[in-house]
Amino acid sequence: MNFNSIRTRLQLWYGLILVVILTGFGFTAWQLERGHLLGRVNSELDRRAGFLATALHPRPGGPGRGGPEGGEPGREGPPFDQMSGPPPEEGPPEQGPPEGQSPGRELRLPPETAGMFDASDPNNFYFIIFDQAGQEIRRSTNAPAQALIPAEAGNAESPEDRRPPEGGGGPHARIFQINGDRAELELQTPQGSMVHVGGTIAPELQELRLVAFKLVLVGGGILLLGLAGGWWLAGRAIRPIADISATAAQISAGDLSRRISLTETGSELGRLAVVLNSTFARLEAAFAQQKQFASDAAHELRTPVTVLLTQTQLSLGRERTPAEYRATVEACQRATQRMRKLIESLLALARLDAGQETMNRLNFDLADLARDGADWVRPLAEARGLALVLELAPAPAPCVGDADRLAQVLTNLLTNAIEYNRPQGEVRVTTGVENDTAILTVSDTGTGIPAEDLPRVFERFYRSDKSRTSGGNGLGLAIGKAIVDAHGGSIDVTSESGRGTTFTVRLPVR
Amino acid sequence: MRLLVIEDEPNLLASLAQALREEGYAVDTAADGEEGLFKAESVDYDAVILDVMLPVMNGWEVLTGLRKTKKTPVLMLTAKDQSRDRVKGLDTGADDYVVKPFDLAELFARLRALIRRNTHRTTNDIQIGSVGIDTGARTVTQDGKPVEITAREYALLEYLAVHRGEVVTRATLYEHLFGDDDDTLSNLLDVHVSNIRKKLGHDFISTRRGHGYCLE
Numbered sequence: 001m002n003f004n005s006i007r008t009r010l011q012l013w014y015g016l017i018l019v020v021i022l023t024g025f026g027f028t029a030w031q032l033e034r035g036h037l038l039g040r041v042n043s044e045l046d047r048r049a050g051f052l053a054t055a056l057h058p059r060p061g062g063p064g065r066g067g068p069e070g071g072e073p074g075r076e077g078p079p080f081d082q083m084s085g086p087p088p089e090e091g092p093p094e095q096g097p098p099e100g101q102s103p104g105r106e107l108r109l110p111p112e113t114a115g116m117f118d119a120s121d122p123n124n125f126y127f128i129i130f131d132q133a134g135q136e137i138r139r140s141t142n143a144p145a146q147a148l149i150p151a152e153a154g155n156a157e158s159p160e161d162r163r164p165p166e167g168g169g170g171p172h173a174r175i176f177q178i179n180g181d182r183a184e185l186e187l188q189t190p191q192g193s194m195v196h197v198g199g200t201i202a203p204e205l206q207e208l209r210l211v212a213f214k215l216v217l218v219g220g221g222i223l224l225l226g227l228a229g230g231w232w233l234a235g236r237a238i239r240p241i242a243d244i245s246a247t248a249a250q251i252s253a254g255d256l257s258r259r260i261s262l263t264e265t266g267s268e269l270g271r272l273a274v275v276l277n278s279t280f281a282r283l284e285a286a287f288a289q290q291k292q293f294a295s296d297a298a299h300e301l302r303t304p305v306t307v308l309l310t311q312t313q314l315s316l317g318r319e320r321t322p323a324e325y326r327a328t329v330e331a332c333q334r335a336t337q338r339m340r341k342l343i344e345s346l347l348a349l350a351r352l353d354a355g356q357e358t359m360n361r362l363n364f365d366l367a368d369l370a371r372d373g374a375d376w377v378r379p380l381a382e383a384r385g386l387a388l389v390l391e392l393a394p395a396p397a398p399c400v401g402d403a404d405r406l407a408q409v410l411t412n413l414l415t416n417a418i419e420y421n422r423p424q425g426e427v428r429v430t431t432g433v434e435n436d437t438a439i440l441t442v443s444d445t446g447t448g449i450p451a452e453d454l455p456r457v458f459e460r461f462y463r464s465d466k467s468r469t470s471g472g473n474g475l476g477l478a479i480g481k482a483i484v485d486a487h488g489g490s491i492d493v494t495s496e497s498g499r500g501t502t503f504t505v506r507l508p509v510r
Numbered sequence: 511m512r513l514l515v516i517e518d519e520p521n522l523l524a525s526l527a528q529a530l531r532e533e534g535y536a537v538d539t540a541a542d543g544e545e546g547l548f549k550a551e552s553v554d555y556d557a558v559i560l561d562v563m564l565p566v567m568n569g570w571e572v573l574t575g576l577r578k579t580k581k582t583p584v585l586m587l588t589a590k591d592q593s594r595d596r597v598k599g600l601d602t603g604a605d606d607y608v609v610k611p612f613d614l615a616e617l618f619a620r621l622r623a624l625i626r627r628n629t630h631r632t633t634n635d636i637q638i639g640s641v642g643i644d645t646g647a648r649t650v651t652q653d654g655k656p657v658e659i660t661a662r663e664y665a666l667l668e669y670l671a672v673h674r675g676e677v678v679t680r681a682t683l684y685e686h687l688f689g690d691d692d693d694t695l696s697n698l699l700d701v702h703v704s705n706i707r708k709k710l711g712h713d714f715i716s717t718r719r720g721h722g723y724c725l726e
Contacts, residue, residue, distance in 0.1 A: 299563075302589035306611035307521045313614040314529040331521045 006241070007234045014230035018223055026215040033211045037204040038183070042176050045125070045185035049174070049197040051113040052127055053189045117142075125199040132192035143198070144182070181205055240269040244276060256284040296461035300342055300473055304335035311335070338473070345475040349460065352482035359405060359486050363398035366431045366438045366507070373410040374429055381418050381427055391430040397509045399438050401487045406507075409480040409491075410440070413503050416476070417444035420501070438509050443502040449495040457493055511556040511625060511665065512536040512686045516546030516572065517587065518564050526559070529614055530621075534648055534661040536689040543567025547575045555582050556686060557624050559617075562588035562599070570602055577603040583624040587612075622646060629672045636671045638725060641710055643671050650710075657709050662687065666702050670715065670725040679722040 002008055109117075118124045119141040126143035130136050173188040184198035243260055250258045259280060260273040315328040351357040370392055381388045417427045425445035432439050449457060456462045458481040461474040484491045489507040513535045517523040520541065527537045538553070540546035543564040550558050550572070558576070562569035573584060586604040588595065596607045605627075606620050622634065622645060634646035642651040648664055650657045659667070665687050670678055683699055703715055703723060716724050 299589040302610045303519055303522070306589075307519065307525065309611045310522060310525045310529065310614060314525050314532070317529070317532060317614075328525075331525065334521060 007231070007238055010234040010237075011227065011231055014234075015223070015227055018226045018230075022219040022223055026219045030208070030212055030215055034208055037208060038178065038201075041183045041199070041201050041204060042185070045176070045183060045197045045199065046174070046187075048113075048116050048125055048127070049185050049187040049195045051116060052109075052129065052195045052197065053187055053193075055109050055113050056129060056193055056195065057189055057191050123200045123202070125197060127198070128196040130194040130196070134194070143196075240267075240273060244269070244273055247280075248276070251280055251283075256280070256287055293460050296474075297342075297346055300461060301339060304339045304342075307335040308332055342473045342475075345473055345479060348479055349475065349482060352479070352486060355486075357486065359402040359483075361400055362403065363400055363510070364403040364406075365394075366399050366440055367392040367394055369403055369407055369410065370429050370431050370440060373407055373414055376411060377414045377418060380415065384418060384421070385424050386418055386421055387426045389426055389428040391428065393430075393432040396433060399507050400510050401507065402483075405483045406487070406505075409483050409505065410442070412476040412480050413442040413505075417442050417446070417501075417503075420444060420446040422446055425500075433509060436509050438507045440505040440507070441502055443500055445500040448497040448499060449493070449501050450497070451495075454493060454495055458491070511669065512538070512553070512689060513557050513559060513621070514538045514540065514546065514549055514553070514555045515559045516540045516543065516550075516564065516569075517559070517561040518542060519561075530618075531689075533618055534665050536665070536687055536692065538690045541565075543569065543572045547572045550576050550582060551579055553685060554580075554682075556628070557583045557585060557621055559585050559587055559621070560604070562586060562590060562595075570598070573599075573602050573604060583628045585617075585620060585624055619646075631672070636668075636674075638671060638674065639714075641714065643668060645672075652710060659706070659709060663702050663706050663709075666699070667706055667710075670723060674725045677718050677721045677724045683722070 003012075116125060117127055117140045119126070121142070124142060126140040128136060128139040128143050175186045177184050177186075178201065181200055181202040182198055183201045184196060187195040187197070189195065240263075247258050247260045259277050262270065262273055262277070264270045265274055311328050311331045315325065320328070348357070371390065374388055374390055378388055414427065414429070421427065421444045426443075427445075428441075428443040430439075430441045430443075453462075458477050460478040462478075463474045481491050484505055484507070487507055489505060491506075492504045493501060494504070495501040511534075513530055515523060515526050515530065515537060517526060517539075518541055523539050523541060527539050530537045535556075538549055538555075540549050544566040546558075546560065546564070547567060560569050560572060564572070567575075569586060569588070573586070576582065576584070583605045584603065585606045585608060586599045587608050587610060588599070589610045599607050605624055608617055608620060626632070626634065626645070634644055636643040636645065640653050641657075642654075643649075644651075645668055648661075648668075650659050650664065650667065666683065669683065669686055680699055687699075703717075707715055714725070716726060718724055
């Protein structure tokens with residue numbers, strides 16, 4: 001058995017708690033039953049002792065006083081213990097002992113009292129009477145040789161048993177004791193005589209054993225039921241965990257498309273499954289993106305390599321003129337430059353992705369940055385007959401970040417704006433501040449980007465211009481976005497067909 | 511044999527066209543899918559080399575458009591080397607598939623095989639009487655001895671040999687032996703035919719007046 005399994009541990013806890021509860025419950029029930037039975041024995045002995053005491057020292061109140069417990073037993077006749085059999089009807093009429101009878105004399109018991117101690121059966125109640133001096137003056141024939149109480153008073157069951165019986169009258173000191181299958185009561189009369197009454201409690205003990213057996217049986221049954229139910233419940237409760245674990249194992253084995261089947265989304269495990277599923281989905285998307293990126297990168301590298309291979313194999317095919325060799329070498333150089341740029345871009349992206357590219361955290365003025373960037377590309381714009389318009393609002397607060405990196409982003413946006421502009425068009429650069437955000441926009445008056453391409457322009461290797469004549473590698477905007485993201489900013493694009501495209505960079509202001 | 515190369519990378523297009531011309535093919539070029547499809551539909555090329563990633567129309571669209579009208583053998587050229595891309599290319603109607611970057615020698619061999627299959631031959635060797643033509647090595651022998659022959663003469667001879675027994679018109683010969691960029695003089699064919707007859711015997715190529723030429 002796997003003791004680390006949640007189910008097993010739950011089960012063990014269930015079992016432990018159940019055993020404790022059942023034990024406590026069963027023990028209490030048994031104690032109550034035992035108290036009840038012994039109380040009955042106690043009161044039986046008490047009643048008999050009372051009769052004996054009365055017989056020993058008849059009250060001056062006259063005959064008919066059956067016992068010390070109060071009430072009026074004389075009217076209805078004395079109560080009889082069922083265990084001692086029916087009362088002897090044939091006895092002579094009730095008659096109290098003679099007046100002034102002393103314990104030293106021959107003791108005569110009233111018949112009903114004597115009937116309580118039928119000596120013919122050793123299992124019946126017995127009595128031993130001692131006088132004030134501790135001399136035994138009478139004992140029933142079935143009394144055991146040794147009385148329990150004087151010799152083994154220390155074995156009294158509990159202090160409770162020693163208290164005077166209720167309604168027994170203050171002067172009667174009494175001790176109740178149980179030993180083995182015998183119970184014995186010692187009653188000291190006010191006159192100083194001692195009355196020992198005893199009897200077997202084997203039937204009561206037998207009954208108690210039966211009760212205990214029943215309690216164990218019922219408790220065991222409940223425990224088994226509880227354990228079975230607990231096992232089932234625990235299984236039910238952790239079944240979603242098994243599902244989750246199985247799915248996670250499949251995903252770990254490489255099948256990223258697997259998802260946890262959701263039967264219920266309200267429970268804690270259901271919510272966990274929902275969270276895990278969305279994590280798996282993001283994981284799969286990230287993997288797919290990475291795969292696509294690697295595939296695109298390989299594809300982008302294949303083309304210049306193909307050019308290199310074709311050019312060199314063609315050139316080596318036969319003797320060439322120096323001019324032809326020169327043309328071949330130049331073509332190879334262009335292909336190599338393209339590969340170099342691509343590799344640099346890929347490395348930059350990889351570093352940005354890994355968060356290894358450390359950004360300076362310096363104050364700079366966005367308007368200055370825009371002006372420098374515009375100056376940098378001005379010759380290119382003029383060569384194409386484009387107007388470069390600057391609307392630079394002086395910033396009330398400096399931006400914080402890596403000005404060199406952001407200048408790289410701006411240069412990329414500006415060269416794109418020049419590249420994809422119409423002849424005699426315009427490139428407009430604006431800066432400003434809006435709600436604690438510095439804003440830089442670069443607009444062109446080109447043909448615009450088709451609406452379906454707009455969401456994808458920041459994707460790696462995505463080119464709205466499918467002809468690849470621009471010489472770009474489709475990574476410029478992706479790198480720009482990564483740099484702006486690293487600054488906690490954002491970059492967006494809007495475009496209107498035939499009117500132009502506007503890129504907006506937002507950066508947080510200190 | 512006349513080929514069309516459709517490829518948008520200018521360096522690659524130029525070097526590929528030059529290499530194929532040096533192999534003796536007449537080569538036309540197209541830099542995008544639309545131009546490529548137009549040329550492929552208007553001329554009976556012996557084979558088309560088609561890049562997949564093309565502006566305006568991609569290679570699949572060109573192939574699908576071309577297959578509506580022509581059975582020209584098409585060799586796809588692509589940087590996508592996944593099996594499903596190759597399957598898609600072949601299923602769309604491409605006859606062969608070469609992954610970039612490729613070896614020129616392999617590309618040429620595949621091209622020869624493509625043209626050979628299209629003319630229902632199984633080997634590169636064609637034997638006509640005492641004349642043997644090796645279309646792989648592009649050599650001609652007579653009685654086992656090599657015959658010196660120019661590239662253009664070889665191309666003319668090969669085309670007639672491949673279509674042996676058929677009367678090949680002058681127009682067809684012009685179409686298959688000269689690319690768009692070649693200067694073609696009206697009597698250029700007659701000069702080449704005359705030179706071949708001098709080298710292999712006057713009766714080797716027969717002239718059908720008003721029709722064209724024929725290799726018996």
